[in-house]
Amino acid sequence: MNTIMLAGDLAKAGGAVGAGIAALGAGVGIGQIGKGAVEAIARQPEAMSDIRANMILTAAFVEGVALFAVIAGILAIFV
Amino acid sequence: MSYKRIFSLFVVVLGLSLSANAVFAQEPVASPVSAEAAPAPAEKKGINITELVFGHVSDSHEWHWFSLKNADGTEHPYASPLPMIIYQPGIGLSVFSSSKFEEWHKDADGKRISNVYNGLYIEKNMKEKVLAVVDGSKVYDLSITKNVLSMLIGVFILLWAMTSAAKKYKTDKIAAPKGFQNAVEVLVIFIRDEVAKPNLGNKYLKFMPLLLTIFFFIWINNLLGLLPGGANFTGNIAVTACLALIAFIVMMANSNKHFWGHLLNPPNVPFLVKCLLVLIEVMSLCIKPVALMIRLFANMLAGHIVILSVICLIFIFALMNVYVGGGFVIVSLAFSIFMFMLELLVAVIQAFIFANLTAVFIGQAIEEAHHDAHGHEDEAIIL
Numbered sequence: 278m279n280t281i282m283l284a285g286d287l288a289k290a291g292g293a294v295g296a297g298i299a300a301l302g303a304g305v306g307i308g309q310i311g312k313g314a315v316e317a318i319a320r321q322p323e324a325m326s327d328i329r330a331n332m333i334l335t336a337a338f339v340e341g342v343a344l345f346a347v348i349a350g351i352l353a354i355f356v
Numbered sequence: 357m358s359y360k361r362i363f364s365l366f367v368v369v370l371g372l373s374l375s376a377n378a379v380f381a382q383e384p385v386a387s388p389v390s391a392e393a394a395p396a397p398a399e400k401k402g403i404n405i406t407e408l409v410f411g412h413v414s415d416s417h418e419w420h421w422f423s424l425k426n427a428d429g430t431e432h433p434y435a436s437p438l439p440m441i442i443y444q445p446g447i448g449l450s451v452f453s454s455s456k457f458e459e460w461h462k463d464a465d466g467k468r469i470s471n472v473y474n475g476l477y478i479e480k481n482m483k484e485k486v487l488a489v490v491d492g493s494k495v496y497d498l499s500i501t502k503n504v505l506s507m508l509i510g511v512f513i514l515l516w517a518m519t520s521a522a523k524k525y526k527t528d529k530i531a532a533p534k535g536f537q538n539a540v541e542v543l544v545i546f547i548r549d550e551v552a553k554p555n556l557g558n559k560y561l562k563f564m565p566l567l568l569t570i571f572f573f574i575w576i577n578n579l580l581g582l583l584p585g586g587a588n589f590t591g592n593i594a595v596t597a598c599l600a601l602i603a604f605i606v607m608m609a610n611s612n613k614h615f616w617g618h619l620l621n622p623p624n625v626p627f628l629v630k631c632l633l634v635l636i637e638v639m640s641l642c643i644k645p646v647a648l649m650i651r652l653f654a655n656m657l658a659g660h661i662v663i664l665s666v667i668c669l670i671f672i673f674a675l676m677n678v679y680v681g682g683g684f685v686i687v688s689l690a691f692s693i694f695m696f697m698l699e700l701l702v703a704v705i706q707a708f709i710f711a712n713l714t715a716v717f718i719g720q721a722i723e724e725a726h727h728d729a730h731g732h733e734d735e736a737i738i739l
Contacts, residue, residue, distance in 0.1 A: 334712070337705045337706065341651035347658055355482065
């Protein structure tokens with residue numbers, strides 16, 4: 278039984294799967310950041326605002342990396 | 357006081373120019389489905405999600421507000437035409453309104469082609485391109501497009517807000533800050549103490565105008581893009597490329613010998629590792645501004661696309677069944693309100709990150725050598 282996938286459809290599938298895997302990576306990464314931040318606040322509640330600022334900053338970096346992959350996926354679909 | 361009057365005048369002029377020749381400028385455009393050969397599955401009954409979403413996030417020569425359905429089912433777009441400024445070598449500069457391009461048809465590839473005016477026509481695929489009828493002749497498009505106008509509005513808001521706050525300091529240097537000055541002070545001190553001083557040391561004053569401009573410019577344009585009918589300015593890669601280029605130029609212009617020495621000749625490193633390290637360092641030198649560019653672009657574009665897609669889901673569900681569509685409105689609204697809140701946060705965070713990373717890179721470039729008095733500074737102190 279022959280299943281033919283056209284090149285264009287394969288590119289779209291690849292783009293979507295890639296973006297999904299990137300979301301996985303971002304979820305794991307930001308989860309780790311949150312875990313570290315919450316544990317640090319539990320150990321030293323006075324440092325809460327410092328920790329919170331660093332957590333948000335680092336989460337934005339990780340999200341940026343995930344969005345690089347989303348852009349690669351968009352490029353795969355439309356280019 | 358004069359700034360208030362200039363601003364009011366600006367608003368009046370802008371409003372008149374946009375509305376006076378705008379609203380009924382376009383001919384009805386035939387519903388885009390019938391001639392489409394594209395394989396998108398949302399094509400079934402008349403919503404082309406790709407065209408909707410990308411029409412909203414991409415640049416265009418007119419400012420499209422909304423489209424209403426005529427009695428015969430065709431769409432009547434309501435848009436404000438913007439000035440088109442085209443330079444053709446040999447013919448010179450032509451300035452005209454984009455309402456001259458009002459008849460669109462689809463060509464064989466599915467691209468939309470406008471009518472010809474003055475030997476020029478617009479081809480709209482994902483982006484609008486102005487081409488000359490005579491094949492191959494160069495056309496330089498310097499028009500005031502939607503993004504350019506949005507940028508000018510953002511620039512005007514920034515200038516007006518900042519200069520009016522700054523004037524108050526000139527007139528009375530030691531009075532307590534009043535009103536908007538309070539907010540500006542908090543933000544400027546935040547940039548100075550969290551971004552500039554830690555990264556740039558005692559040379560921070562020289563770079564404060566750049567960092568403040570980057571931060572406020574990106575923030576204001578991010579916010580303007582979130583307004584209904586707003587233009588997706590920072591979600592355009594050309595824009596973020598220019599911002600990253602500026603950061604790169606400042607970084608290079610202020611780099612000193614110590615920086616280049618460490619880059620091309622890392623000390624205390626075996627030779628083979630040195631070869632590899634130099635390659636990596638030079639690559640990272642170029643990749644850092646590229647990462648800046650892509651980070652801001654991707655964050656803004658992704659946010660806009662998610663919000664638009666969530667709202668388009670209502671229409672997709674409505675095509676299946678009107679009641680399902682109606683019921684889905686609540687879910688879609690809740691999710692898109694959540695996304696809007698997130699986008700507000702992302703707007704300020706991405707502006708902060710861009711400014712912060714620019715400060716970090718400039719700080720790396722202007723770092724002076726540490727003068728170790730005896731060569732060993734980090735020895736453990738044994739009590």
